[in-house]
Amino acid sequence: MTNTVPARKLSAVASPTAPQLLSRDSDTSLVEQIVRLIEARIDDRLLRTGARMPSIRQFADLHGVSRFTVVEAYDRLVAKGFLESRRGSGFYVRERSPLIGNGQHQPSGDSRPPLLDVVWLVRNMFRQMPPQKMPGSGMLPNDWLDGALIANALRAVSRQSPSHFLTYGTPQGFLPLRQQLQLKLAELEIAATPEQLVTTIGVTQAIDIVARHFTQPGDVIFVDDPSWFMMFASFTALGAKIVGIPRLADGPDIAKLAELAALHKPKLYVLVSVLHNPTSTSLSAAKAFQILKIAEEHDFMIVEDDIYCDMHPGTVVQPATRIATMDQLKRVIYLGGFSKTLSPNLRVGFIATSHELAQNFADHKLLTTLTSAEIGERVVYKILSEGHYRKHVDRLRGKLDSLRDKTIRQLERVGMTVDISTPAGMFVWPDTGCDTNVLTEKALAQGYLLAPGSLFSPTQLPTSRMRINVASMSDPGVWSFLEQECGK
Known part of the structure; x- marks a missing residue:
């Protein structure tokens, strides 16, 4: 699995417009x-400041040119101030002067399309668009979720003593x-034990709490490449350096993980073991063991995000491996939540870790948000404790299963390549054969929200990959658009 555009489409690396x-x-x-x-990519802000360029060998192999050609091109870009060379690390996009290439100030009336970045995608996800017009969304459509289940739990909670709603909850969470x-x-x-658990305002806050505890400015955090994009801005704001580990069909590239761990000595490795976002692939048992061994050798913590836990059947036929099961929360910090399966509005997540770290994380939560909202935690408790949740997620898995293969076949019919597919999960990670940044701009002009693959990489480099939510592909107009653009 690769997150780089094929050689036949150089536009995905370097041109903001039509393929060249x-x-x-x-x-x-x-x-x-x-x-x-x-230069055009950098000037159009499609290659971001700090983005790591492909290695000389990788660029040469991808585009069928000699390494000497790439060396000379990169050296010229360094001399012109577009790139910087970091010894032993590679070439990176350099921060540019406010003057543009011809020496003139950028005109105030900038008519270029909006920059496609993480904020762009998240902002558009919150637009009032029908779910079927948002194939790039990371959420299930409203009509897939059970509003009555939540409403009944809310009514039951509301009949409890009113005094419960008049005070703060406990910092560690509703017992x-x-x-x-x-x-x-x-x-x-x-x-x-309950003392090893801390509730949070979703997994987003959980990751932020863990990162703030372990990292200082300049420290390195490993993430999968591709991976969940919301982490990138948060880690950057902490002054941490983000390094991507190539994600393969059964987990990370172990050889690359070992090499980069020896080089960077990271503090954390944040990964999704089960139904990885955006590929829906899951970690093999062999890879889980190897990751834990490397973490012990180089002394870094593993943060295992299992937000998609309940979308996996976890059967003998389809086993799910978690590193936390092997490690029992010694070196692994396990995260979970219910926003994907119950409601995005129920911001209830949790951290499972050692006793000592649980207390530290609860103190950090206390000093930043005091407590999480206990009303939401009581609602989730009600749903879990009365057995309704298990039946609900069984229905969700059944609906996803009924659509996944059909969606994959249709993606292939409109001209995409689906070389990464799994028997569970809500996402497909197809190769469109074109620059998905350009494709996304065209789709938005027609009222559809896509999720270009560049946003899922810490390098933010353009790619032909795209995340597709199989639950949000019911609009015939989406298929007509994709066939027109990808079937060329």
């Missing part, structure tokens, strides 16, 4: 063609919910 190929018949040298195309989570984790063979 490196031409050996052009009067312009290959070196100059590469330089101009990368009956933590006791219920202890039972839930036991089903995954993860032993955790």
Whole structure:
């Protein structure tokens, strides 16, 4: 699995407009063609400051040119101030002066399309668009979720003593919910007492709490590449350096993980073991063991985000491996939540860790948000404790299963390549054969929200990959658009 655009589509690396190929018949040298195309990407802010460029060998192999050609092109870009070379690390996009290339100030009336970045995608996800017009969304449509289940739990909670709603909750979280989570984790063979659990305002806050505890400015955090994009801005704001570990069909590239761990000595490795976002792939048992061994050798913590836990059947035929099950919360910090399966509005997540870290995380939560909202925690507890949740997620899995193969076949019919597919989960990670940043701009103009693959990489480099939510592909107009653009 790769997150780089095929050689036949150089536009995905260097051109913000129509596809272009490196031409050996052009009067312009290959070196100059590469330089101009990368300059255009940087000037159009499609390659972000700090983004790591492909290695010389990788670029040469992808685009069928010699390494000497790439070396000369990169050296020219360094000399012109577009790139910087970091010894032993590679080439990175350099912070540019407010003056644009011709020495003139950027005009105030900038008519270029909005920059496609994480904020752009999240902002558009909150637009009032029908779910079927948002194939790039990371949420299930409203009509897939059970509003009546939540409403009934809310009514039951409202009949409890009013005094419960007039004070702060406890910093570590609603105790009956933590006791219920202890039972839930036991089903995954993860032993955790209620004292080892801290509730949070979703997994987003959980990751932020953990990162703030372990990292200082300049520290390195490993993430999968591709991976969940919301982490990138948060880690950058902490002054941490983000390094991507290539994600394969059965987990990370172990050789690359070992090499980069020796080089960077990271503090954390944040990954999704089960139904990885955006590929829906899951970690193999062999990879889980190897990751834990490397973490012990280089002394970094593993943060295992299991937000999609309940979308996986966890059967003998489809086993799900979690590193926390092997490690029992010694080096692994396990995260979970219910926003994907119950409601995005129920911001109830949790951290499972050692006793000592649980207390530290609860103190950090106390000093930043005081407590999480106990009303939401009581609602989730009610749903879990009365057995309704298990039936609800069984229905969700059944609906996803009924659509997944059909969606994959249709993606292939409109011209995409689906070389990564799994028997569970809500996402597909197809290769469109074109620059998905350009595709996303065209789709938005027609009222559809896509999720270009570039946003899922810490490098933010353009790619032909795209995340598709199989639950949000019911609009015939989406298919007509994709067939028109990808079937060319």
